[in-house]
Amino acid sequence: MNQQLIEMGQRAQEAANELAIVSTEQKNNALNQMADALLKASDQILAANQEDMDTATEMPDKFRDRLLLTKERIQQMADELRHVAMLQDPTTKIDRGWINKDGLQIIQQRVPLGVIGIIYEARPNVTSGASALTFKSGNAVILRGGKESLRTNEAVVKVLRQSLAAAGMPVDAIQLVKDTSHEVAQELMELNRYIDVIIPRGSQRLIQAVVKHATVPVIETGAGNCHLYVDKDADLQKATPIIINAKVQRPSVCNAAEKLLVHKDVAADYLPVIIAALRSHGVEVRGDERVRKNVSDVKPASAVDWDTEYNDLIMAVKVVDSMDEAIKHINLHGTHHSESIITENGARGREFQQRINSAVVYVNASTRFTDGGEFGFGAEIGISTQKLHARGPMGLDQLTTIKYEVTGNGQVRK
Amino acid sequence: MNQQLIEMGQRAQEAANELAIVSTEQKNNALNQMADALLKASDQILAANQEDMDTATEMPDKFRDRLLLTKERIQQMADELRHVAMLQDPTTKIDRGWINKDGLQIIQQRVPLGVIGIIYEARPNVTSGASALTFKSGNAVILRGGKESLRTNEAVVKVLRQSLAAAGMPVDAIQLVKDTSHEVAQELMELNRYIDVIIPRGSQRLIQAVVKHATVPVIETGAGNCHLYVDKDADLQKATPIIINAKVQRPSVCNAAEKLLVHKDVAADYLPVIIAALRSHGVEVRGDERVRKNVSDVKPASAVDWDTEYNDLIMAVKVVDSMDEAIKHINLHGTHHSESIITENGARGREFQQRINSAVVYVNASTRFTDGGEFGFGAEIGISTQKLHARGPMGLDQLTTIKYEVTGNGQVRK
Numbered sequence: 001m002n003q004q005l006i007e008m009g010q011r012a013q014e015a016a017n018e019l020a021i022v023s024t025e026q027k028n029n030a031l032n033q034m035a036d037a038l039l040k041a042s043d044q045i046l047a048a049n050q051e052d053m054d055t056a057t058e059m060p061d062k063f064r065d066r067l068l069l070t071k072e073r074i075q076q077m078a079d080e081l082r083h084v085a086m087l088q089d090p091t092t093k094i095d096r097g098w099i100n101k102d103g104l105q106i107i108q109q110r111v112p113l114g115v116i117g118i119i120y121e122a123r124p125n126v127t128s129g130a131s132a133l134t135f136k137s138g139n140a141v142i143l144r145g146g147k148e149s150l151r152t153n154e155a156v157v158k159v160l161r162q163s164l165a166a167a168g169m170p171v172d173a174i175q176l177v178k179d180t181s182h183e184v185a186q187e188l189m190e191l192n193r194y195i196d197v198i199i200p201r202g203s204q205r206l207i208q209a210v211v212k213h214a215t216v217p218v219i220e221t222g223a224g225n226c227h228l229y230v231d232k233d234a235d236l237q238k239a240t241p242i243i244i245n246a247k248v249q250r251p252s253v254c255n256a257a258e259k260l261l262v263h264k265d266v267a268a269d270y271l272p273v274i275i276a277a278l279r280s281h282g283v284e285v286r287g288d289e290r291v292r293k294n295v296s297d298v299k300p301a302s303a304v305d306w307d308t309e310y311n312d313l314i315m316a317v318k319v320v321d322s323m324d325e326a327i328k329h330i331n332l333h334g335t336h337h338s339e340s341i342i343t344e345n346g347a348r349g350r351e352f353q354q355r356i357n358s359a360v361v362y363v364n365a366s367t368r369f370t371d372g373g374e375f376g377f378g379a380e381i382g383i384s385t386q387k388l389h390a391r392g393p394m395g396l397d398q399l400t401t402i403k404y405e406v407t408g409n410g411q412v413r414k
Numbered sequence: 415m416n417q418q419l420i421e422m423g424q425r426a427q428e429a430a431n432e433l434a435i436v437s438t439e440q441k442n443n444a445l446n447q448m449a450d451a452l453l454k455a456s457d458q459i460l461a462a463n464q465e466d467m468d469t470a471t472e473m474p475d476k477f478r479d480r481l482l483l484t485k486e487r488i489q490q491m492a493d494e495l496r497h498v499a500m501l502q503d504p505t506t507k508i509d510r511g512w513i514n515k516d517g518l519q520i521i522q523q524r525v526p527l528g529v530i531g532i533i534y535e536a537r538p539n540v541t542s543g544a545s546a547l548t549f550k551s552g553n554a555v556i557l558r559g560g561k562e563s564l565r566t567n568e569a570v571v572k573v574l575r576q577s578l579a580a581a582g583m584p585v586d587a588i589q590l591v592k593d594t595s596h597e598v599a600q601e602l603m604e605l606n607r608y609i610d611v612i613i614p615r616g617s618q619r620l621i622q623a624v625v626k627h628a629t630v631p632v633i634e635t636g637a638g639n640c641h642l643y644v645d646k647d648a649d650l651q652k653a654t655p656i657i658i659n660a661k662v663q664r665p666s667v668c669n670a671a672e673k674l675l676v677h678k679d680v681a682a683d684y685l686p687v688i689i690a691a692l693r694s695h696g697v698e699v700r701g702d703e704r705v706r707k708n709v710s711d712v713k714p715a716s717a718v719d720w721d722t723e724y725n726d727l728i729m730a731v732k733v734v735d736s737m738d739e740a741i742k743h744i745n746l747h748g749t750h751h752s753e754s755i756i757t758e759n760g761a762r763g764r765e766f767q768q769r770i771n772s773a774v775v776y777v778n779a780s781t782r783f784t785d786g787g788e789f790g791f792g793a794e795i796g797i798s799t800q801k802l803h804a805r806g807p808m809g810l811d812q813l814t815t816i817k818y819e820v821t822g823n824g825q826v827r828k
Binding site: 242 | 431434435512514515516518520527528610611626629631633649652655656658659660663745763767768769771772773774775776777778779780782783784788789790800801802803805806815816817818819820821822823824825826827
């Protein structure tokens, strides 16, 4: 095992133990100092970023744009740190408390998870954003970003750690893995002794690699093969704006809709309308046989389409005989992220919500609302598509666990 | 991949989808039918158990006793099924709900996890008990018990499944893996496509093997190297009964205390008293140098002792200079299960609860209270020593996850 990594883990654990009992005010003060310091160090950070940009000339433009920092983007990073400082500290919350039959007072207190590993791509804003959220919730973080952003990350983390020191906080609450080799990433994923949970952020490929190789518990985020179902009792005036919004407002993200299921009773009337509307927004439509019977120039959807998350201006459309067929199709082919039914029938809307096995199930609304900010969580570290620990948008609360604090006056068990 | 196992997984998933929308009354009815049927089938079950006992002649007596069924034990199994029928159905609970800024109604509903795998040893009462808890919480279960109990488990599961059928429930909500080879156990632990979580129940060796080899998420249970700390401000009249209870009331279980730390200011007076008391209850005492200076005939504790869970009438005792030393020792050597401070000093009790990194932290009470029944959860499937998803005693609530049900009237994201 890599000795440097073990030492990072030990230091992180010690920092987490210290941080768990630091006051909210001290943490907020440190976050605001980090924001000030990021702005003050803009020139050094931009210089480091320029070096990264100069090296990463082979990267596709889309990824180069994510790697690039500007004065405005550093300002946004600082704003995010200040915003997190203003959110409620989740570790100040007591979920519940009660007195047991022996007179013991049992308090269920929220406490930090401990040490969180974040594995992500070449996106420097994640470096500060993930640090802010893990720090505010009382956790130590070990960051492992994409190798193309190493110099930028080093510059950002240096500033954050200086601010921690200046604010009297344990500096090892924020650490960066500087060896960006695959071997070290693999060892990081096996550091069970020191890391409580790993959250991968980025592409499906990255996330699946972490899920497969990690022995540390992972919170899986992000896969979204999201469905819209237009019921026979849909208000079609509501359906079109919802479908357009869910598909085109930001097609690259996980809560964008990828599939449209339409009840057979409304297919003949509605398919020409919605397909024309989608096309007018630049969407490529693919359809099953029954869709193509209604709109003949639609490209055929293959079996693979039903399991594919496009993250692009493509939508596959299918006609179903019943809501039951729609539900079974979604539970089988979906990624259990977000689905929506368009219907005016209350009983059917309720049944859809009950039977669909997804994190968020909508009636008459766009799937694009599956987001910590839209839910009112103030911030989000990701959207969990697993069932254990956290499901759906993950805010500060989801970066904590519980502890039972039990107070007695001499009780023994009979 | 084992085709039979895949088919079991598929059937379990289908059963779970059905079960998720079954009413509480129907589930309770089925549980009560299972209880009746177990009693009615006592003779067949006892005959199968006798065959298992006749085969398992090599087993140590302690394990043979756990394998053995009697009329009374079958009655207890039936009583447990009826008891679970009376507990609140966790999937009827709505944790919270709110209206977001766009007027969407967001409901956080508790829902079953889906399919739960239970890997356990040759204890037939776990077969019915775990089935009762997973079924009541709306989950399908795949049971893999110790090979020595196979015939008994087959007889019990046959009865449970017949009752499911008679009650109109999906029979594949309860399935038993009949091939008890290691290979099939390993494949079960990798059935990520169909199993949502695996809960191992039994010895530390079994649990660690599952944690190491499973790719399905595991809830780790049971390791308990639990500590008691006698503070300088302890009421020693309270300390002795708590220490004796925590050590000797049931030494083989995970919430029994294994270590005793004593503040140096009370060591000289208290060590002779508590060591004599422990010995009068048959406890072998091992001590560090400072303990042995006070009570010379105490056996020396080695470095290994501080990390060992004895599950036996043995206790290692150590003198500490301060509460800070006690806390650091416990956080380093403990298993983060249950610890208790004996003190009349309120501030120190509170600090101990805040700084100890364990699932349950007591002031002036025995660690033996860490138990679903004692906490008032009605039943327990195990005691989680991990931080993700569930921590401490796990009742029916911990066998569920959440789903967000969001209802709008045409909202789209801006």
